[in-house]
Each structure stands twice: as C-alpha cells, then as structure tokens.
Amino acid sequence: MDTRARFKKKKAAPKVQNETARVIYERLGDEVLTTPARVERRGTTPCLFGKGGTCCRVCNMGPCQVVEGVEELRGVCGASAATVVARNFGRMVAGGASAHSDHGRQVAIDFYETVHGETPFEVKDKRKLRVVAQALGVNPDQEEQALLQEMAEAALRVFNQQEGEIPLLNRAPEKRKQLWRELGVWPRGVDREVVELLHRTTIGVDQDHRNIFMACARTALADGWGGSMIATEFQDLLFGNPGPIKARVNIGLSVIREDMVNVAVHGHEPVLAEALAIAASDPEIVEEAKKVGAKGVNLAGICCTGNEVLMRRGIPVAGSFLQQEAAIATGALEAVVVDVQCIMQNVAEIARHFHTAVITTNPRARMEGAIHIEFDARKALECAKQILREAIARFPKRDKSRVDIPDHSVDVVVGFSHETILYMLGGRFRASYKPLNENIINGKILGVAAIVGCDNFRVDEEVHVELAKELIANNVLVLTTGCAATGLGRAGLLRPEAAELAGDSLREVLEAVGCPPVLHMGSCVDNSRILIAATEMVNTGGLGEDISDLPAVGCAPQWMSEKAITIGQYFVASGATVVFGPDFPTLKSQVATDFLFHEMERIFGAGWRVARKAGEFAAIMIDHIQAKRKALGIDK
Ligand code: XCC
Ligand code: SF4
Structure with missing residues (x-):
C-alpha cells in the first residue's frame, strides 16, 4: 500500500470528552489544531517510563530509565526505582x-x-x-x-x-x-x-x-x-464568604451574550476577576461599550477563577479546563483574561483564528501571542478598565457569521462554604454539624465523599458524573470543588431537584433543607474548606476522634495538574483516604506504591488508591465508608 495514500486518508474526527466542546469543535473542522486533535496525533500511549514514574532526569549522567527489580537497570548512580x-x-x-x-x-x-x-x-x-x-x-x-x-x-x-510550626494546623x-x-x-x-x-x-x-x-x-x-x-x-x-446562590454553568446564550462585550476570566486568583466585575458595571465602561454597539460588558469564568466568582457573585462559569478552547471558538469572546495556572498555551493559538484578545496580567505568566496588561491590586480599577477597554475595542471586529453559541448552560445552586453547610444542614440546631452527624450515625446519610480536581483531555468526562450519581444513589453526600464541580454542574447535579436521584434516606434529608445532593465548595484552594468541615464533624462528636475515623473519602478521577497530587497527599496525611485515576504516577515501582497505598495507611490512618472506571471508584469509596461505619459501630 502506498504510504502517502495512507497519510492522506482523512482521519476520523478526534474523540472529544465534552459534549459542548464537541459541538463547537465540529464546526471548527480542521481550521485549527485543538487539544483533542493533539491527543490523537500523539497517540494514546504516553511514555511508559515517565507515566510510571521511573524516568529520572535530575542529573546529566542520565536521563535514566529505571526498571524495578533489575539490578543492571538502576540509574547510573545506582538509584533504585523506588527512589526515582x-x-x-x-x-x-x-x-x-x-x-x-x-x-x-x-x-x-x-x-x-x-x-x-x-x-x-x-x-x-x-x-x-x-x-x-x-x-x-x-x-x-x-x-x-x-x-x-x-x-x-x-x-x-x-x-x-x-x-x-505553621499555626493554622492547630485547627x-x-x-x-x-x-x-x-x-x-x-x-x-x-x-x-x-x-x-x-x-x-x-x-x-x-x-x-x-x-x-x-x-x-x-x-x-x-x-x-x-x-x-x-x-x-x-x-x-x-x-465575602460564599453563601447559597443561584447561577449558571456551561456555554450558553445567558453565559456568553450575543449583544454584549464578552470577557472570560481564566486562571485562579479572584482579585483580578473581582476588579473586573466592579469595572464592568462602571457607568463609564458601560457607556464605552454602548458606543461600539454592545449593551455592556459581560463576564464569564473559566477554571478556578470561574469557581471563585461563581461562588461569591453568581457570575456564570463558561467552562472548566476542558472548555477553555471551546469558549473562544464560540467566536463571541472579545477577550480571555488570564492570570496563573491551567491556561493551555493552545488558547493563544485558537484565539489567533478569531477576533479574541488573550490578555496576560501576571508577571509570572506571559504567553506568546498575548497582550500583557499587568495587574496591580493597588491600581486595581485602572488596570481592570484598561483590560476591558481592550475587549471593547475588539467588539466591532466580531464576525457574526462565525458566532456559534450552543445553548447548553444549566442552573446551579452553589456557595457551599463550610459556614454555609453549618447553617443549611444545621436545621433546628442552627449553625451546627450536629444534625449532619446524627444523620450519618442513624444511617440516613451513609457517609461523605469529595469529588475534586481537574478534568483531562485524555479521560472521558462522564466518570465524574456517573460516579456522583452512583454515590448519591447510595445515600452518600457529595462535596465537590474545582473543575470536577463544573462538570457536575453541567450534568445538572448542583440543582436541588437533583435530590430525586439520591437514595430515599439522603433524599429526605436534602429535601427538608432544599439542598442539592452535590455541594459545590469552591475552587481547588478551597479544598481547605473540606479539611475544616471534616474537623468540625470530628469535633461535633459521635464519629470518632480523628479525621481518619470519619465515614468519608475523597477522589480525583481525572487528575491532570501536579496540584492534584499535592492535594491528595495532604488529604491522606490529614487522615482522609483518596482514590485517584485513571492512573497514578508511581505505579512502575511496587515498593514505592506500597508505601503510599499501605504503609501510609498504617502511619496516617489513610492511604492512596487508584481506579479507572466510575464503577470501580464507587465500589472502593462505598466499601471504605462502610468499613469506617463498622469501626465506629454504626453499621446496620
Ligand atoms: Fe486546573 Fe483549578 Fe485542575 Fe481545574 S481543577 S484543571 S488544577 S483549574 Ni483545580
Ligand atoms: Fe542522574 Fe542517578 Fe537520576 Fe540517572 S538515576 S539521572 S544518574 S540521579
């Protein structure tokens, strides 16, 4: 067979993990190389040594690929697989x-x-x-x-x-x-x-x-x-401390507005987004937007900045990590304003094909093809206005024939800070975890699970959703943060009406207080809220003396960033077992993996686990919760 003919053969469209993104990419065709297309080009198997953790490149005698148990395949310096x-x-x-x-x-x-x-x-x-x-x-x-x-x-x-000692650990x-x-x-x-x-x-x-x-x-x-x-x-x-608030997530006509200047805020530090929110309603800015034919300036969030302003201001979230390219490819964003973390370099490439300005704002994070407007909190409003003016100037360049905004956005109720949970689930006791603990003890709530972390272009996004459904059906209350939370929002699980998907006894508890079965607790740094909530449950009494006694478990089924690994490690060291997937960065050393999965369990009362499919996650997590219930003597 002629190899050239084989290369020329039109490839099937790349597999896209996210329905909204798929619709948008489809229209984009081959015009620009998207992340799913890059995944496809690179093939499905990442470097095995890298993936399993046994590629060492910390010195110039290497890089060394190391194989566990094979003496001659240690590193040049003699480093073992476990060490590497x-x-x-x-x-x-x-x-x-x-x-x-x-x-x-x-x-x-x-x-x-x-x-x-x-x-x-x-x-x-x-x-x-x-x-x-x-x-x-x-x-x-x-x-x-x-x-x-x-x-x-x-x-x-x-x-x-x-x-x-860092004093905060005294909590x-x-x-x-x-x-x-x-x-x-x-x-x-x-x-x-x-x-x-x-x-x-x-x-x-x-x-x-x-x-x-x-x-x-x-x-x-x-x-x-x-x-x-x-x-x-x-x-x-x-x-402000987040409280319950109604909002919308996912790309849609009420999130990215056809008649307004659209500015996406993407990254992690809410100070920039807060300043933009204030500036966007400044009469001067609104007037300038009107002059170019728009009704005003509309903000929409992406990634954790999105979660921050969603939780505090009800500003809609256009997308999680998975949707950053798609948001631009709607053709209706005048600017993507970024600060730090999780901003893919491909964003600049996609933006180049539209009228969208990518605006970097942080001296730590600049990007080729972007405009840099440095943000300084001391001149917050001036900076924010300058950024918005850049966006307003792009509005007349929007090509209406290329605008395509699938109307997929969904209602959510968010804002479940630890304090909100305290008040909402507090019931007649007010501001107390006592009713929550009692409902766990009496078995109406089987336990608590956290679904946190990233989404990942190499993983099917349905894992989060299927897992959450399985957990709530088994009367497990679900807490969520980060991009996982956005994904669960897209699936409609952050609405109080989703309580109907819960098992009977959990449903009864949720309906009494009007709570969704999945509680959005914020961005990834807000996993610290979960530490406080867990501590509060311990201190309230009846569920043991330590976090490791609680019928609780965490997971990150689509982890992508190094940050997720750090989060997992602090949960485990704090006594909460976590399940990660679809793979784990130490698996090529059994010795090292045994330490994290089993030895840590003996030392810290919690360990790491790995799973791939939603059903596997659910089985491990529910088993774990049941084992903890048994140890507490509250299993039925
Ligand atoms: Fe990044 Fe925080 Fe992961 Fe989302 S969840 S992909 S770290 S934005 Ni935090
Ligand atoms: Fe250098 Fe040893 Fe690592 Fe090889 S295994 S790269 S020799 S430190």
Whole structure:
C-alpha cells in the first residue's frame, strides 16, 4: 500500500470528552489544531517510563530509565526505582504546593495592602475575622485596625517562617495534631518545606523513598493547612464568604451574550476577576461599550477563577479546563483574561483564528501571542478598565457569521462554604454539624465523599458524573470543588431537584433543607474548606476522634495538574483516604506504591488508591465508608 495514500486518508474526527466542546469543535473542522486533535496525533500511549514514574532526569549522567527489580537497570548512580519514583512524586508535590501557595501569598499581600489603605478593596467578611485571627494565633480582642494589620503579618509569616510550626494546623483535631508532632511532619513554613523537598530530591541527597514520602507529607500539609488555607480564608475576608446562590454553568446564550462585550476570566486568583466585575458595571465602561454597539460588558469564568466568582457573585462559569478552547471558538469572546495556572498555551493559538484578545496580567505568566496588561491590586480599577477597554475595542471586529453559541448552560445552586453547610444542614440546631452527624450515625446519610480536581483531555468526562450519581444513589453526600464541580454542574447535579436521584434516606434529608445532593465548595484552594468541615464533624462528636475515623473519602478521577497530587497527599496525611485515576504516577515501582497505598495507611490512618472506571471508584469509596461505619459501630 502506498504510504502517502495512507497519510492522506482523512482521519476520523478526534474523540472529544465534552459534549459542548464537541459541538463547537465540529464546526471548527480542521481550521485549527485543538487539544483533542493533539491527543490523537500523539497517540494514546504516553511514555511508559515517565507515566510510571521511573524516568529520572535530575542529573546529566542520565536521563535514566529505571526498571524495578533489575539490578543492571538502576540509574547510573545506582538509584533504585523506588527512589526515582519517590523523587519524581516529591517534585510534583513541591510543584503543586508552590502553585497554591504562591497564590495564597499573593492574597496575603493583597490583604496587607488593603488593610494599609493601598487598594480599592475593603475587608468584607467581618464575621470571620475573629475565627481566622485565632487560627493564626493572633489575639482577636483588639482594636480592629491593629487586628487587621497583625493578621496580615501573621498570614505572610505562614510562607516565610523558618522554624516552629505553621499555626493554622492547630485547627485540626487533637489526635491528628499529636500524630503530626510525633511523626515530625508539622510544617515549619511553606517556603521552607518546598525548598527543602526540592533539595532532597536533587541527585545524591535523600535516597530512602520512605523518608522522601514523609517529606512529601510535610510539604503537602504546608499547602493544605497553610498556603491554600490562607488563600481561601483571606479571599473570604476580602471578597465575602460564599453563601447559597443561584447561577449558571456551561456555554450558553445567558453565559456568553450575543449583544454584549464578552470577557472570560481564566486562571485562579479572584482579585483580578473581582476588579473586573466592579469595572464592568462602571457607568463609564458601560457607556464605552454602548458606543461600539454592545449593551455592556459581560463576564464569564473559566477554571478556578470561574469557581471563585461563581461562588461569591453568581457570575456564570463558561467552562472548566476542558472548555477553555471551546469558549473562544464560540467566536463571541472579545477577550480571555488570564492570570496563573491551567491556561493551555493552545488558547493563544485558537484565539489567533478569531477576533479574541488573550490578555496576560501576571508577571509570572506571559504567553506568546498575548497582550500583557499587568495587574496591580493597588491600581486595581485602572488596570481592570484598561483590560476591558481592550475587549471593547475588539467588539466591532466580531464576525457574526462565525458566532456559534450552543445553548447548553444549566442552573446551579452553589456557595457551599463550610459556614454555609453549618447553617443549611444545621436545621433546628442552627449553625451546627450536629444534625449532619446524627444523620450519618442513624444511617440516613451513609457517609461523605469529595469529588475534586481537574478534568483531562485524555479521560472521558462522564466518570465524574456517573460516579456522583452512583454515590448519591447510595445515600452518600457529595462535596465537590474545582473543575470536577463544573462538570457536575453541567450534568445538572448542583440543582436541588437533583435530590430525586439520591437514595430515599439522603433524599429526605436534602429535601427538608432544599439542598442539592452535590455541594459545590469552591475552587481547588478551597479544598481547605473540606479539611475544616471534616474537623468540625470530628469535633461535633459521635464519629470518632480523628479525621481518619470519619465515614468519608475523597477522589480525583481525572487528575491532570501536579496540584492534584499535592492535594491528595495532604488529604491522606490529614487522615482522609483518596482514590485517584485513571492512573497514578508511581505505579512502575511496587515498593514505592506500597508505601503510599499501605504503609501510609498504617502511619496516617489513610492511604492512596487508584481506579479507572466510575464503577470501580464507587465500589472502593462505598466499601471504605462502610468499613469506617463498622469501626465506629454504626453499621446496620
Ligand atoms: Fe486546573 Fe483549578 Fe485542575 Fe481545574 S481543577 S484543571 S488544577 S483549574 Ni483545580
Ligand atoms: Fe540517572 Fe542517578 Fe542522574 Fe537520576 S540521579 S539521572 S538515576 S544518574
């Protein structure tokens, strides 16, 4: 057969994981190379050594591919598969922790500048001030200005402290704190732990996989109970604690507006999106938009920035990670404004085929083909207006014949911060987890599961949805964050009416309070809300003495970013077992994987698991919940 003819043969359209994106891509045809097409071109099998964690490239004698159990296939330096795998895992944990924590640090800086009168923002959530002050070891009984300033300094210290203990971990259950102290994994300061983990995993330093994994636990704890928690709490203080709010998710005509200048906010730091939201309703900006024939400026979120403004302002989310290209390819976005994390370089490529401006705003993250307008919280409104003007100027260039907005958006009810759950499920006791605990003890609620993390162009998006349905049908209450939450929203599971999909007893509990069966708790840094909720359940009583006693479990079925690995590691080190899929980055070393899956279980009372299909996830998670119920003596 003529090979050229074979190459010329028209390929079948690439498999697209997401229905809305598929509709949009179809119209795009071969005009531009999309991510699913790239997945297809690269083939379905990623590098096996890389995937299983046994490719070491930390020194220039390598890179070495290592095979477990084959002496002559150790690294040139003699490194074993377990060491290489642990090192690579450690570098992922450090990478993920650095991302959440650099975000958290920026929020702390914004807070510092705000309380010193340097930004247009103000502290919105005064109710939470005392709680956060106490958690940071700051005396809450002082005059407000002094309190705010001291809190700002204490928040910054979480990052640069060199010795001692990060105070926020004191919020954990007593038993857990004791364990962390005994194990020597209580982190000293975020920056110190990340630097130390990177140091340990260079050539010729830590060569005991157990020791490396314990350092991973310490660094991950610095993220969950440190950097991420600072991000969540100080964002709440600055922009308000999320409460129940109705909104919409997914691409649709009420999300991307045909008659308005559309600006997508994509990335992770809500401060930029908050400033854009204020600027978008400024009469001056509205007037300018009208001058070019639009009714005004419309904002829509993508990824975790989307979750942040969805939770606090009800601004619609156009898409999760999976839909960033599709949102642009509707042909109706004047600008995609990005800050940091999860912004695919291909976004600039797609935008090039439309009138859409990609605007980078953060000095840490620039992109070829983008316009750079640096965002400075101290000049937040000026920057935001400059960005919006750039978008407004693009509106007349929109080619109406290329606009295609599938009307797929769905109603959601979101805003389930730990405090919202406290009030909503609190019932007649008000502001208490007691009714929740009681419903778990009496078996109406079997347990609690968190579905968190990314979506992934190599995985079928239905996994999240099928899994959530299976869990709620079995009376498991589901919490969710990140892109998983957006996916579950698209499937209609964030509506109170979805309670009808729940098992009878869970349904009864949900309908009494008007709650959806899947509770959206926010962005990925907001996984720290889950740590607090779990602790609250322990402290409320009746469900054991530690997070590891709870009939609760987490999962990330489509993990993609290093950040997800860090989150998994801090959940496990905090006592919550997690199931990841469809694969896991240590599987080519049985020795290392055994440590994470079994030895950690003995040390921390929780371990890692891996699953592929929704049914496998559900089976592992429900079994886990049932085993915990049995241990508590509340199984029927
Ligand atoms: Fe990124 Fe946070 Fe993952 Fe989504 S879930 S793909 S990390 S945006 Ni956070
Ligand atoms: Fe190879 Fe060892 Fe260098 Fe890694 S550290 S690349 S295993 S020689």
